[in-house]
Amino acid sequence: MNFTQMIIPLNITKTISDWIYSIMPETAASYTIMVIIAVAYLALFAVAGLYLVLLERKVAAWFQLRIGPNRVGPWGLLQTMADALKLVSKELTSTIKIDKFLYNLAPYFVIVSALMAMAVFPFSEQFQAFDINIGVFFLIAISSIGVIGILLAGWSSNNKYALIGAMRSGLQTISYELSVGLSILTMVLLTGTLQLSEIIEAQRTGGWLILQGHVPSIIAFMIFMVAGTAETNRAPFDLVEAESELGAGFHTEYSGMKFAYFFLAEFINMFIISSIAVVLFFGGWLSPFGITENIAWFPQVFWFIIKVLGLIFLMMWFRWTFPRLRVDQLLTLEWKYLLPLNLMNIVLMAIVIWLNWTI
Amino acid sequence: MSYFSDIYKGIKTLLTGMSVTGGYFIRARKGAITQQYPDNRETLKMFDRFRGxxxxxxxxxxxxxxxxxxxxxxxxxxxxxxxxxxxxxxxxxxxxxxxxxxxxxxxxxxxxxxxxxxxxxxxxxxxxxxxxxxxxxxxxxxxxxxxxxxxxxxxxxx
Incomplete structure (x- = not known):
């Protein structure tokens, strides 16, 4: 391990873990550390999700020549915090004929599956909660669990709009899951590993994967961004929510904090899709051209966050530019365009690697 | 081969749309049309055909x-x-x-x-x-x- 690159806060976590191990038996200490990491991640990404909501509102305002939230706190920075506080303190209303158990379970399904995916991301060389050797596989598996929560929400609400929204979500996720998986597989062909930290390691010498794999990589990136936007149920693929058609889609009957869970999960999912793209295409926490590689104190997290924010901005740009697709257009795009292109692309990538045409 | 030309046309038109909104995004700081009403009460001028x-x-x-x-x-x-x-x-x-x-x-x-x-x-x-x-x-x-x-x-x- 290269200790010169270890950044200061992680020394603090090391001290804390040493301290916990010194006061407890080993098993109890490892469980305590797991709980502490889970709570830290929960708090971190709840706040990050709130600030993504604020970013979305600001970006939306600028796209529409407005100013955006600017009253609560300086430049409106506390706006979403205030909103969350309000939602926490609100009464949880529900209709009479709901399926109580599933209705209450659904938001947790959605938010937990979103937060679970965060565990495997390497935010910097040291800052990774759970480095498993099937990281990419884990991500694909987890990111499609969220749709069960959406289906449960729509079904248990006993509301026709909620059910329509949930069913649309089901067909959309099942369709676009293929494209996400195949475009990730295209990149896995190039790296030869599923472990996220090793995927980044492979980019340290040969340049980012989007450059290493040139043409097939760029096609895979474009397909991944389109399919990823569809996976997160964001405009132009927001048939699931479709305010103008379905009220609020699957979360029509939810209020207060349960609604906020769905809302937060959408933004955390956006973060996840962008993070996968950053790891697979843009070198994760590696700095461009290695400009900060020899500066020991420079936080590698900075580059990761900058790249993720760039891709999130791209997804917001999609949202505020394109109109919503119809259901048949959605399926045409996936089954007649993205999927065949993806299959061709994976063959192209295989040929590129076979003939050693990678850069 | 209209399949590939369709894809090309699709991507081209999407990029055209994105360039339009991107232009708005860049100019938003100067051209924001929001009136910060209670703050700019002194300087607020309603437009000519406003029916008050x-x-x-x-x-x-x-x-x-x-x-x-x-x-x-x-x-x-x-x-x-x-x-x-x-x-x-x-x-x-x-x-x-x-x-x-x-x-x-x-x-x-x-x-x-x-x-x-x-x-x-x-x-x-x-x-x-x-x-x-x-x-x-x-x-x-x-x-x-x-x-x-x-x-x-x-x-x-x-």
Missing amino acids: EVVMPHNADNRHYCTGCQSCEIACPNGSIEIIWDRAVDPETGKKKKKIDKHIYHLSMCTMCGLCIEACPTDAIVWAPNFENSVYDRSKLTKILNQPGSSVLDGIED
């Missing part, structure tokens, strides 16, 4: 253009305008002549349709840009448009 309330402009000598023809009262679809008028002897010609006593305007009933202003033959009433019309007592919304002691400008009805 009906007023009757008077000149420096407290003269207006209203001849009391009642066209506005007839044009008004819901009776927001009432004109109390009288006849008085014109000192120059010695003839009896119609003149307004009170031009009463019920702002609380007005739908801002503008038919009275279209109907007015002498442009005696116009739109004013004032929109801060909230009051604690609804009787304050019944306004008398002609100022006390005012009279019609000479030569308007000829």
Whole structure:
């Protein structure tokens, strides 16, 4: 391990873990550390999700020549915090004929599956909660669990709009899951590993994967961004929510904090899709051209966050530019365009690697 | 091979759309159209065709253009305008002549349709840009448009 690159806060976590191990038996200490990491991640990404909501509102305002939230706190920075506080303190209303158990379970399904995916991301060389050797596989598996929560929400609400929204979500996720998986597989062909930290390691010498794999990589990136936007149920693929058609889609009957869970999960999912793209295409926490590689104190997290924010901005740009697709257009795009292109692309990538045409 | 040309066309048109919105995004800081209303109360200027309330402009000598023809009262679809008028002897010609006593305007009933202003033959009433019309007592919304002691400008009805 290269200790010169270890950044200061992680020394603090090391001290804390040493301290916990010194006061407890080993098993109890490892469980305590797991709980502490889970709570830290929960708090971190709840706040990050709130600030993504604020970013979305600001970006939306600028796209529409407005100013955006600017009253609560300086430049409106506390706006979403205030909103969350309000939602926490609100009464949880529900209709009479709901399926109580599933209705209450659904938001947790959605938010937990979103937060679970965060565990495997390497935010910097040291800052990774759970480095498993099937990281990419884990991500694909987890990111499609969220749709069960959406289906449960729509079904248990006993509301026709909620059910329509949930069913649309089901067909959309099942369709676009293929494209996400195949475009990730295209990149896995190039790296030869599923472990996220090793995927980044492979980019340290040969340049980012989007450059290493040139043409097939760029096609895979474009397909991944389109399919990823569809996976997160964001405009132009927001048939699931479709305010103008379905009220609020699957979360029509939810209020207060349960609604906020769905809302937060959408933004955390956006973060996840962008993070996968950053790891697979843009070198994760590696700095461009290695400009900060020899500066020991420079936080590698900075580059990761900058790249993720760039891709999130791209997804917001999609949202505020394109109109919503119809259901048949959605399926045409996936089954007649993205999927065949993806299959061709994976063959192209295989040929590129076979003939050693990678850069 | 329309399949691939379709894809090319699709991507091209999507990028065109994104360049348009991207341009807006970049220029948003300068061109924001939001009015920060209570803060810019002094400088806020409503646009020319804004329909705030009906007023009757008077000149420096407290003269207006209203001849009391009642066209506005007839044009008004819901009776927001009432004109109390009288006849008085014109000192120059010695003839009896119609003149307004009170031009009463019920702002609380007005739908801002503008038919009275279209109907007015002498442009005696116009739109004013004032929109801060909230009051604690609804009787304050019944306004008398002609100022006390005012009279019609000479030569308007000829």
